[in-house]
Amino acid sequence: MDLAINHGEIFGLVGPNGSGKTTLTNAISGFYPPNKGIVRMAGKDITGVAPHKVARLGVARTFQNLALFNGMSVLDNILLGRHIHMHPGVLPTMLYWWVARREEIANRMIVEEVIEFLQLESxxxxxxxxLPIGLKKRVELARALVSEPRMLILDEPMAGMNQEEKGYMARFILDARAERGISVLLIEHHMDVIVGICDRMLALNYGEMIAGGIPKDVVKDPRVIEAYIGGGAHG
Structure with missing residues (x-):
């Protein structure tokens, strides 16, 4: 693998099941240390850095399989995304009304702003x-956004959605980039979405890069068509 995602860019990553998309994102976010090679964030070597430290550097992600906490409200699930910015301790607790309380209010304000941004007030x-799958995906996106990331990794954020829900999610991703200056790595099987909102893309198959560049050109590449239609790594 050899790729670079520019500041403020929406970069698409596609490939049949088992092609290495999630493994690559796990290496970027620190879940799998790579056997070789270097991962850099804004020029800083973060290879093998623990996931919670990568998160503090500004990398947030959503997951292919929803990672929400059942039995908790939408608000509480989103609030969990602020944990990397919270500083619990004995002293703040003792001085709760003028230290911890101030921090809690600041965190709540950010959460409420994201709830409004993603139209989750109701x-x-x-x-x-x-909640239906489309709203659950939106809640997970909200939880990622409240961490105030510089890089957002979205692992199939539109899986299971109908056309209208996909349209909403695509708009939210574009707005997040425009209003917050976030770089986005988007893993998605819906090629219409990739072509519609990504600046560049990379196609994988069997753990190797097979095509990259402008989405409308990549999707026409014979190797990409073969990987998806005739004999690629499916299943």
Whole structure:
């Protein structure tokens, strides 16, 4: 693998199941230390850095399989995304009303702003358990955004969505980039989404790069067509 994602860029990553997309994102976010090679964030070597430290450097992600906490409200799930910015301790607790309370209010303000941004006001107090898949994906995106990332990794954020829900999610991703200056690594099987919102893309198959560049050109590449239609790594 050899790729670079520019500041403020939406970069698409595609490939059949088993091609290495999630493994690559796990290496970037610190879940899998690579056997060789270097991962850099804004020029800083973060190879093998623990996931919580990578998160503090400004990398947030959503997951292919939803990682929400059932039995908790939408609001509480989103609040968990602020944990990397919280500084618990004995002294702040003792001085709660003028130290810890001030921090809590600041965190709440950021959370409420993201709830409004993603149009989740109507379900903010509902349990996530009973929400439709489209709203659950939006809650997970909100939890990632409240961490105030510089890089956002989205692992199939539109899986299971209908066309209308996909349209909403695509708009939210574009708005997050435009309003917050976030770089986005987007893993997605929906080629119409990749072509529609990504600046550049990379196609993988069997753990190797097979094509990269402008999305409308990459999707026409015979190697990409072969990987998806005739004999690629499926399953």
């Amino acid at each position: 379900v903010r107090n509902e349990l996530v358990d009973g």
